[in-house]
Amino acid sequence: MINPINIGSIDDIDEGEAKVIPSDETGTGEDIAVFHAEDGNFYALNDNCTHETASLADGWIEGTEVECPIHAAKFCLKKGTALCMPATQDARTHKVEVSGNDLLLYPNVPAEPVEA
């Protein structure tokens, strides 16, 4: 059983914004971006774009997608799917849970399958 990390209050990330949890906290060797999507839910992906080096947390969040701030590759926040070029590799998802007012991140636990 992997223990979640409490990454703060749900009020810390406005809808349409994201926050980076640095690799020394995630323990996965990778920074993780936690997104507050426009469907009101929270999602987490590895922060670095799968195409080149760029922080997806700095990207454009629209609906349940994020667009990379450098070359405009888009990813599905729910499943990590690479939705357009130049990315061809999916982003890794991590489970996020809301517990009361707290956001819990489960590094390396894939997000549960979500109904599309």
Next chain:
Amino acid sequence: MALASVVIAGGGMAGFTAAKSLRAKGFAGKLTIVDPEGIPYDRPPLSKDYLLGHRDAEQIQLIDAGWFADQDIEVIESKVVDLDPEAPAVTLADGTVLHADKVVLATGGTARRLPIPGGQLPTVLELRTKQDADHLRQVLQPGIRLAIIGAGLIGAEVASSALSFGASVTLIDPVDPPLVPAVGEVLARRLHQMHVANGVKLVTGIPTEISVDASGQHAITLADGSSILADVVLVGIGIVADTALAAASGLDTDNGILVDESQRTSHPNVYAIGDTARTRLSDGTLLRRAEHWEHAMNTGETVAAALLEAQLPTHGASWFWSDRHGVHVEGVGSMLGDGTLVTRELDGIPVAAFRVTDEGLLAGCAAIDGGLLVRAARRIIDKNKPVNVEQLADPTIDLKKLAR
């Protein structure tokens, strides 16, 4: 009869996207890409990461080589030398004839050569292919004198990359500053000055002749009579669309292969996409031929929809990017035309520029290290949202909020 086979001549961004989109949209027929360079790769890194050796040939492939077999797409490393629109069929360099229901031309173009004495010298280099980048990397030794003619995107990017090889770089362009049509005067000037700040020598002038002596030293003569000596000369002044194949088979061409809004050429069996295609609207108006990465991708998606008789995708304002001297430049829409030019400054340094039409609509935006701002601007343009000039100029206003 349902579409059973497609041959795509050219495996750059456009040809690759066409193949990928056809499969994504459920096309299960025979799909072939013919390209002299084989497995499709991405060209933008050729002047940056690939040239610098930060990414190798495999790392700039548009997708893993194995993907093509998985998707049942045959990639033939050859060149299409003849096209028969009526059959329809293409002939490859070795004489093989491939028949297909539809042919897609994604043949791109070749680097434009300078129409001056010495412009055709084989030692005057260009940067269009992986092989060109490999050659350039080899000759960029510390202390070498590199003269680049053309300070547009490729010229500026190579100038920046070449500095890290220890080359002594001179960048020559007829205008000062270049790139005004792409990013507006204010940002163009800031970008051009960055070359100087990083140690590139800028020369404004028109080359009239290039010569090379027995030792390999080049002399570039300018219209004012001055001359520049260089060990290596690179020319980056755009491309010439590859229309020869289309023209020889009777298709309409005019500085590009003419296509309608579904990318169909003047022959119903043949389509053209990417750098080589030029849109002719139904009223006969010719659009400017686009040579950007995203245009290649967009037209690849459009042709896939057209071939499958699906609804054509809509594409918003055009977009480009450039990376040099550690900054990321982006532009969307058009900075050229009537209206008001607005500059946004941060601590006295221009970071973004906008063009606003007399009707109060945003027509173009460019920014330095402002990817999110450009994404916001793009949505404002595409949604035709009215803008306020004071807000655009105010660095405390988050454009993202204006785009919602």
